[in-house]
Amino acid sequence: MTFTRKALLTFGVAAAAFVLAGAQTTFAQDKKTYVFATEGAYPPFNMTSPTGELQGFEIELIAEIAKRSGFEAKVISQAWDGMIQGLVDGKYNGAIDAVTITDKRKEVVNFSLPYTTGGSNFVVLKDSGTELPGNGSNIDLADKAAAEAAVADIAKALSGKTVGVQVSTIQSTFLTQYLADKGVTIRTYQNGPDVYQDLTNGRIDAAMAATTNIAAFLKKNADKAATTGPSFKGGVMGSGAAVAVQKNDTELKPLLDKALKSMSEDGTLSAMSQKWFGLDVTPKL
Amino acid sequence: MSMDFFLTTMRQLLAGLPLTLNLGILSLFGGGCLALLLNLMRVTRTGNAVASGYVFLFRGSPLLIQIFMIYYGLATFGFVRHSFLWPFFREPYWCGLLALILNDAAYTSEILRGGLRAVPKGAVEAARVSGMTWPTVLRRVILPIAFRQALPAYSSEVISMLKATALVSTITLMEVTGLARALVSETWRAVEIFLCAAAIYLALSLIVTQATAWLERRLSPWQFEGNR
Amino acid sequence: MWADLDLLGFGPDGWGQVLLHAAVMSLLVSLAAFAFGIVLGTLVAWARTGRSRLLRSLAGLYTAVMRGVPDILVIYLFYFGGRQLVTAVGTALGFAGPFDISGFLAGMLAIGLISAAYQAEVLRGAYQAVPSGTIEAGRVVGMTRFTLFRRVIVPQAMVTAIPGLGNQWQSVVKESALVSVTGMVEIMRQVTVAAGSTQEHFLFYAAGAVLYLIITTISGQVFRIIEHRGLRGQLAGER
Known part of the structure; x- marks a missing residue:
């Protein structure tokens, strides 16, 4: 009886180790790629098309920021419930989901400059x-x-x-x-x-x-x-929606802020707001 | 986790316990009645087909989607919103309870069916011969025997239903899980709060397990006499 | 309502394609979770039938907890606390961190953990039903441990276990509807998004339910065929 039970154990441990090894995914990813999470169901900030594509004001916004700052932005979809926690846990680099800057959230995450005036x-x-x-x-x-x-x-x-x-x-x-x-x-x-x-x-x-x-x-x-x-x-x-980034982040926030500022100055931000909201909801940065 | 935080959280979560128990008990009661009805229907051929179809639909799809279909789905139809049933379907509580009852009935009817099959024909015949009417036979002979047979499987179903009540938090009901989710969104201390909620459900399930073990002994003393 | 059936089609405004994709994801995460559950369940069953009192009570506790706590709470706990856990386990096993787990993996592990508790019970029952005489006979004819496990125990235990495992598989498929919180786009998440975007709640939830029914029905048939085959082998042996 013991023989076979040991065989069972060996089999189980080997398989478990195999599964855990699979859990170790890439961590040394390309420095230039940042992952952003969005709900994909909060129009017109972000929404999902029937083909499963993410669209909306924020999707366009982050693409433009990435272009100006020279990084690759990958946007993934994530349910709102768990959005901030996922950011704290480091599942992605930023949350771009109409997240309003509030003091309570500032205790656990950092924010870029705001891109809406709030209300x-x-x-x-x-x-x-x-x-x-x-x-x-x-x-x-x-x-x-x-x-x-x-x-x-x-x-x-x-x-x-x-x-x-x-x-x-x-x-x-x-x-x-x-x-x-x-x-x-x-x-x-x-x-x-x-x-x-x-x-x-x-x-x-x-x-x-x-x-x-x-x-x-x-x-x-x-x-x-x-x-x-x-x-x-x-x-x-709070004071307007912004991109939420990790608390200990030092490299992403400056990139976001610089791009947002330049977009505000040359009118790109207002134009995008007009396109998606039909009015200018953006602050002067 | 500090003791203080633990106690505050527990107190806040226990406020949802009455609703959890209310939903659990009423859905088991309603589900049980409906399950009995489904089994009585199986006497006729059409009834049997309807009961089988019902069980197939409700056991083959997730409870969550059933809850959403009843809560959000039915409300998309204008005639439901304008019918006399709307005061009922308007409330998340009734929608949640209805979904739980319908779901429980499908599982319970299968358990009951197993129990009914185990009732010896001779016992029913003896009861008939001694002049009992059918309802009396059902009440005094068939159901008690079937219930005893089905008890172990039914205790799992009771635990499942208590756990299933957690899903109605998705349609805004503030039972234990709903309160836990609300607390998490206020404090961001997800792990501690969900652990507290888990402890409450665990305690409930242990109580059910103990109670059924006691009931099993009560209902079949002859099986346990040898142990004395 | 029927005019809106185009929404489920494969045209430009149809959600057919993404729904089908979501169904495949649901199926994949269920398969992975079921497999993980069997592996872990085997370990738990091993511990529960063992001689070590400590292992027996640990395994008993594990089963009691997983059976007593709502699935959605287990999934939440795993999602919110899982990363720390995986990092701790990974570091202990000597892998270099940091660790990140995808929504798929988190969902699969969470459902697998729940399913393992139930599968352990099924496997334990099946293992205990294997006549000890056959094991002794195997040992007498000089089988190695592994051969004995593969040729004597598994074939006999599986026949007993298959109906129970079949039920477990159905539960796993239904539980997969709860993992949308981990960020995985499976049937439930996709129909919720589609229902919200189109305001056609009933249509999409019904479509989702039908997809689950298709998966559970077809896989139920597969299990029935396997069960039948297993029994046929056994009946042939008894002749």
């Missing part, structure tokens, strides 16, 4: 009767007094209602921090498009997302939905 809105169905006060105004969350007044009004309007938001986003942090204890039910989704799906289905009364992302949704659904209430910035809402 988040609520969106509702037109026939739902849900409406928020302060339409069209801008609220800076860093301005505590103004923020509290605006939030109090919104809490009143949304009391007893359900707001949908994507998990781990600045908007979900905002909702949890400002509205969760004021009688507003918050529902978090794994994927961005699912929030809009449930809004159109009437499962949630309002959704919150980046103004830019909502713009893409409204482009197709202008007859049904509209933004309402003020646009929020600053504080937990």
